[in-house]
Amino acid sequence: MTELNNLWLTETIRLREEHAGPLEDLEANRLARNAGGDLPTRIQRRALWLAERDGLSDALKHWLQGARLALLVLAVLAVVSGAGLAFAALGDGQMPVNVFWALGSLLGLNLILLLSWALGLVFAGEHGASLGRLWLWLSEKLARDAKAAQLAPALILMLQRHKLNRWAIGILVNSLWLLAMLSALAILLTLLATRRYGFVWETTILSADTFITVTQALGALPSLLGFNVPTVEMIRASGDAALNIESARQAWATWLVGVLLVCGVVPRLLLAAFCLWRWKTGQASLHLDLNLPGYAQLRERLMPTSERLGISDAAPEQLHRVESGVSDQQSDGALLVAIELDDQRPWPPPLPKNVSNAGVLDSRESRHKLLEQLSRFPPARLAIACDPRRSPDRGSLALIAELARSASATRVWLLQAPPGEALDAERLGDWHVALQQLELPFADCAPLNWLETGHD
Structure with a gap:
């Protein structure tokens, strides 16, 4: 059980008691007091004992299994979507490929959503929550455990309180788009390796110089990595018809691959790594907020100024199965x-x-x-x-x-x-x-x- 899962279960118990009233916790409090430690440690021990008794620990395992399966479903959708972008960009090879239409098909939606996510991160910190909610909803459905429904709200509140939700969503969004871009890149390379494509650009109101400038600007960074950029003569000639020259087709193909790699794959890779770094550093600072009402009222019970003896808590609605927590090696007599x-x-x-x-x-x-x-x-x-x-x-x-x-x-x-x-x-x-x-x-x-x- 990781520290994050321990805090997650502790927050779940707090929310459950906040909405449904205090749980029968006499034994949990006694065991937490006997174990010692500071107040956050005792609160966690109490919550973990109650979670184990009431089945929330098993529900968390089921939820995590559902979350992995939901992530796998989203990953498959990302791979299929990326492949679809590549097929839509190049077509079947019967007609010349309009290089800027192909580039728009490969990168347009990705760059629009990337810009939208970045602006939302700066101004609100919540953009991309729809994809996060979809993942949480799928995780809950695939968990097939009624008690798992209590876990998602506790996770969201805990992450929001420490402003980690934006980085968790960022990892999810950018990783899925990275997978889609890698899929598109793989299919693009496969199509270019197995089919013969001609490349053209077309316009009604723009001049050839505009396309030359845009093509060279987009190819500047890829050229530093060794990708070819069409010459000015190739760019001008491609405005009339697809050049039936091997070097021209290769130059346009490598330019297209290089731009997809630099403008599609690399930004998502860097952003996913950045969000993961922020998540790791933020996760290390996660802690219980003892000022919350649910935790503040436990202070006297878990770190009492004077011991309270006997059974004085409200009776539980049902009796729980007794399972000994003592092994034969620990006991005697x-x-x-x-x-x-x-x-x-x-x-x-x-x-x-x-x-x-x-x-x-x-x-x-x-x-x-x-x-x-x-x-x-x-x-x-x-x-x-x-x-x-x-x-x-x-x-x-x-x-x-x-x-x-x-x-x-x-x-x-x-x-x-x-x-x-x-x-x-x-x-x-x-x-x-x-x-x-x-x-x-x-x-x-x-x-x-x-x-x-x-x-x-």
């Missing part, structure tokens, strides 16, 4: 912990020597202390004892999920009712459904053998 047991139930049960007792979590302080401990010393096996006589509220389920993510393997122990009492079948069913959504194994008997040996 076995641990039993209980959640909100009443005083009448004897606790803990007799435990094997290698199983530790974390006690009963019945306060914010105890929950916070255990989570901090597990973040530093994650157990290989964790058993969580719950009293199914209580309703499986979302706060308890969120705590179970957070504990489970801190261990390599987790099982939930649904305790039996005390003698003389019976469990409510409907409430027990709610526990089963909730734990199945979390994809956590559960049982109504003590998993002590599993805690001790790692198997039943």
Whole structure:
């Protein structure tokens, strides 16, 4: 994951919370605080954890795949368009080629749009956005991920804030036109190598001297690179009919190729390289704007002046699948912990020597202390004892999920009712459904053998 992608996902999370309200982020905030670092680093860690949990990281991968495919489609269109310009300029060789009509066909639209892009860059910085919007639209369609729709607005806002959008669009526009000009140049050389063309110029109101001046001016730079320029006699003679002289045809052909190279290919190449340089230098200075409302309000949660303990955030709309972030190599030992047991139930049960007792979590302080401990010393096996006589509220389920993510393997122990009492079948069913959504194994008997040996 590149730094640009990290900032992109962070901005996406900010926009999502700005429009849809705060996300359930208790565990994300705790992990960001434990990782340390300055506020921008913690904000990024929080956002990346939320993006991974909510599927935005996968959506970004799909969007990037769609973006590459969209770029390939545009590149193919550029190649085909460039080839079409060359065919339109020279024709089939049955008729003499009007050199200035051919030059206009090859360079006219390119130079007009080049000038328009340059003026827009100077005065507005947004010209060429239509092609950029087309690429973004194609990228989103080809990504085939509904969540990818949240990514494009975040990217645009982030680039606009740092004035990088003009250079990103510049790379896209100039690279595609460079591809079109190279395609036109390749087809032009192929046609000139395989067909015999005669070249003329025609006019009604201009004099021959005008065409001589224009031809020599356009051929000045190509001549420095070794391209031939027709002599004055050749230019004058070509005003009446196509010269059936090999040297004249070659001179006009190399002049046409040289002008296309110098006035069509080279400017787009230099501009694409310049935009790429500005993009690279600007990208290196990308950073979070901590003055934005979405980031400013995270300061107290991620760098608090006094620690806030316990689960106090709004309940999520749905339970998220629990996936342990701890490997077997990172974890060790076995641990039993209980959640909100009443005083009448004897606790803990007799435990094997290698199983530790974390006690009963019945306060914010105890929950916070255990989570901090597990973040530093994650157990290989964790058993969580719950009293199914209580309703499986979302706060308890969120705590179970957070504990489970801190261990390599987790099982939930649904305790039996005390003698003389019976469990409510409907409430027990709610526990089963909730734990199945979390994809956590559960049982109504003590998993002590599993805690001790790692198997039943």
